[in-house]
Amino acid sequence: MRRTLRWLQLGGRQREFVLTIALGCSTAALYSAYQRKPLYADTGNATGSWNGKSTVVSHDDPSRASGKDDKRTTTATLKDRLARGPLDSGPPPPPTKGHSVFDAEGDSPSDPLQAWQYATERVAAASGNFSNFDTTSLREKIKGLLVPKWIRQLPDWMNKLQNELSMAPWSLSWEIWEEAHDPEVNPEIIWDARVRVGQDLCQEEQAFLKKRQKSTARALAKYIGVPETEVDPEDVPTIGICGSGGGLRALVAGSSSYQAAAEDGLFDCVTYTAGVSGSCWLQTLYYSSIGRQNFLRIINHLKDRTQVHIAYPPALLSALSQAPTNKYLLSGFVEKLRGVPDADFGLVDIYGLALAARLLVPRGGLRVSAYDLKVSNQGFYTDRGTQPLPIYTAVRHEIPDAVGDVERLAKEARFTTKHYDYFQWFEWTPYEFYSEELDAGIPTWAVGRKWQNGDCIWRDNGLALPELKVPLMMGIWGSAFCATLSHYYKEIRPILKSSGMSGLDTLIAGKNEDLSKVHPIDPAVIPNYVLGMRDRLPKTAPESLHSASHLQLMDAGMANNLPIYPLLRPGREVDVIIAFDASADVKGDNWIRVVDGYARQRNIKGWPMGAGWPPQSNTQHQTVLEVEDAQENSPARVKRLMTPSERERQDPPDLGYCTVWAGSKEERHEYMDEPVPRQIESPDDDWHLTSPNAGIAVIYYPFMANKKVPGVDPMESDFLSTWNFVYTPDQIDKCVALARANYEEGREQTKRTIRAVWERKRALRLQREEEAHEFARSWRVKRGTAHLRRNGDVGQGDQFT
Structure with a gap:
């Protein structure tokens, strides 16, 4: 110590x-030791005494033993010996005569002075070896072996980055901040904006729907194989595709699924695409100069860029310190830090920076386009209705303060205020940033500026801040690590239970309500655009929104890893939802089933209640035990246990590669009853889709193992983990092949479903037209009869009348 x-x-x-x-x-x-000559055991002396003595090796010539050598001779002899080297073919040294140099016969110095001189000569020779040894080169070699080169270059990188961000004249940060005040570079800084309050869609999206309807009519005719003249734009089903979260796994698998749909002609019939986490990254790449609205190009881009981890320091620091990528990546961060000083700059922002450096930079890093840094610029591809409208999602975790008088609150604010934690959904389109719960939104190009009383706050120079850049958004969309402690515990709970720590598991599970309110890592923030709008927001708006200067947003997968909620928004009138689920545990999470609660809360008609992975019904023995162990053995409880909602199917099979459910607009079951979903399993069940009361059709593609792609299983393959950020080209090919094989399994069923929905809408339109024609005819008849009666009453008619 x-x-x-x-x-x-x-x-x-x-x-x-x-x-x-x-x-x-x-x-x-x-x-x-390497330079020593070998020891030859050729002496004629007895060797029995060697066992008790230490071995001594002599490199001295016989002349040294005589004591007649001077210092010059000794040095010359040593140099000659060193020059000869260990491989010299000269005669071997004489055999050892004793265990000590002074015990050897004829080797002892004649007096103490010679002994001292002899000892100092040997020390001098050793010192010469040390003085000739290059310790500096050795130190550099050892440092090179133990310390990576990028760590030695780290100070230079950091100094360069610090100089660029110093705001000194003509530095990179100074140049970025100067362009933030230039309307030619950022025209939105001179545009005025106000908060729009209402449940309807914004005008830009309504105009998009009209144009997209004409484009999808032609695509639908080609997809289902009918003449274009038979497809009326009014009959075209509004189709929404949603991709799940799941990091790079969702990004790669989603690219393959969308590519398969594009090759089949289905993607051209789609009106909306919605994403969570990795699927948001996919949409960003699709509407960029990298993807160019081509999923094959995106897949090839991922093969080039995902072989290196997003947080690998050399690649990240190189992108941040070299032109043109440094300005491309750091512009949004400089604008946020300078324009909104009170906004926190945390781990999510750095995460978004790393994501953009890896995914939004093409190979070589020279063809970056600043046009890709704004979500509002994606309207260039959607304004004419030639591409689907992308929807990006995030959530805000509302955690109310502890209530005091629960009984009084239950009476006064029973139906207006929520006293439990929940997630609020926010969505981005190229046109608007909106929250359905708040019924309020702002233009997408105005996200990032400050707000008060529904108006934006202009800066002292009379300008507004530029739009918040995509790298910051990518961090928000994919910030799954901002989960609560409860979410983290779910990840490690199987390990605790398998390790025999059931007691600890029970203890932690009992604190789940408290754990669900704690975020170890703070979410990213953007300015609160509803600040000061208490009188214009719904009464259900949480109290914290009226005082918070910023909104804390995170990965929407905290609430639901499938972005179905935005597709159910009133005004979008989606008829078919195609869900590509690449979640970590598609069966265990069962995100489709979670939508039931949202549909009940929002009173959404047409959603197929009960859709999702079927729960395994209890066996008869388990049911009997539950009845016997029940604390209250009321007849109603016994009946509920003995006749579950799945009694029609004792052991419902798991879902396949493609499952279709049909909703209904008829009166639903009671709230507490478990609905039986209407699953379309064969063409004979298509009448559920063509029925006049049919609702939303849901087509579900789970990302799971397929025999056609052996060796790839999302539940077992390590490289398909959500937290894996390194993919080799071979691994990408395997993931792409699996997603494509799963789509092929349900390709015909998907086409049959969409055709059935089109036939239903077509029949309803023809029926409405027939009813309108009949009404007009009867109205004309009645009008003519009334005219005759009126003329007869007043006596103005003649005999011809």
């Missing part, structure tokens, strides 16, 4: 000197 403390007390240079000496001594010893 004393030696350890003494070592810690040494300074940095002292430690380096000591280590150099120690390494030098060790190296010299190895060098000396």
Whole structure:
């Protein structure tokens, strides 16, 4: 312990000197051993006494034993010996005569002075070896082996980055901030904006729907194989595709699924695409100069860019310190730090920076486009209705303060205020940033500026801040690590239970309500656009929104890993939802089933209640045990246990590669009853889709193992983990092949479903037209009869009338 403390007390240079000496001594010893001549056991003396003595090797010539050598002769002899090297073919040294150089016959110095001279000569020779040894080169070699090159370059990178962000004149940050005040670079800084309050869609989206309807009519005719003249734009089903979260797994698998749909002609019939986490990254790439609205191009781009981890320092620091990528990536961060000083700059922002450096930079890093940095610029591809409208999602975790008088609150605010934690959904489109719960939104190009009373706050120079950049958005959309402690515990709970820590598991599970309110990592923030709008917001708006200066947003997968809620928004009137679920545990999470609660809360008609992975019904023995162990054995409870909602199917099979459910607009079951979903399993069940009262059709594609792609299983393959950020080209090919194989399994069923929905809408339109025609005809008849009666009553008619 004393030696350890003494070592810690040494300074940095002292430690380096000591280590150099120690390494030098060790190296010299190895060098000396390597240079020695071999010992030949050719002496005629008895060897029995050797066992008790230590071995001594002599490199001295016989002339040294006579004591007549001077210092010059000794040095010359040593140099000659060193020059000859260990592989010299000269005669071997004489055999050892004793165990000590002074015990050897004829080798003892004649007097103490000669002995001292002899000893000092040997020390001088050893010192010469040390003086000729290059310790500096050895230290560099050892440092190169132990310390990576990028760590040695880290100070230079950091100094360069610090200089660029110093806001000194003509530095990178100074240039970015100057362009933030230039309307030619950022025209939105001179545009005025106000908060729009209402449940209807914004005008830009309504105009998009009209144009997209004409485009999808032609695509639908080609997809289902009918003449274009038979497809009326009014009959075209509004189709929404949603991709799940799941990091790079969702990004790669989603690219393959969308590509398969595009090759089949289905993607051209789609009106909306919605994403969570990795699927948001996919939409960003699709509407960029990298993807160019081509999913094959995106897949090839991922093969080039995902072989290196997003947080690998050399690649990240190189992108941040070299042009043109440094300005491309850092512009949004400089604008946020300078324009909104009170906004926190945290881990999510750095995460978004790393994501953009890896995914939004093409190979080589020279073809970056600043046009890709704004979500509002994606309207260039959707304004004419030639591409689907992308929807990006995030959530805000509302955690109310602890209530005091629960009974009074239950009476006064029973139906207006929520007293439990929940997630609020927010959505981005190229046109608007909106929250359905708040019934309020702002233009997408105005996200990032400050707000008060529904108006934006202009800066002192009379300008507004530019739009919040995509790298910051990517961090928000994919910030799954901002989960609560409850979410983290779900990840490690199987490990605890399998390790025999059931007691600890029970203890932690009992605190789940408290754990669900704690976020170890703070979410990212954007300015609160509803600040000061208490009188214009719904009464259900949480109290914290009226005082918070910023909104804390995170990955929408905290609430539901499938972005179905935005597709159910009134006004969008989606007829078919195609869900590509690449979640970590598609069966265990069962995100489709979670939508039932949202549909009940929002009173959404047409959603197929009960859709999702079927729960396994209890066996008869388990049911009997539940009845016997029940604390209250009322007849109603016994009946509920003995006749579950799945009694029609004792053991419902798991879902396949493609499952279709049909909703209904008829009166639903009672709230507490478990609905039986209407699953379309064969063409004979298509009448559920063509019925006049049919609701939303849901087509579900889970990302799971397929025999056609052996060796790839999302539940077992390590590279398909959500937290894996390194994919080789071979792994991408395997993931792409699996997603494509799953789509092929349900390709015909999907086409049959969409055709059935089109036929239903077509029949309803023809029926409405027939009814309108009949009404007009009867109205004209009645009008003519009334005219005759009126003329007869007043006596103005003649005999011809």
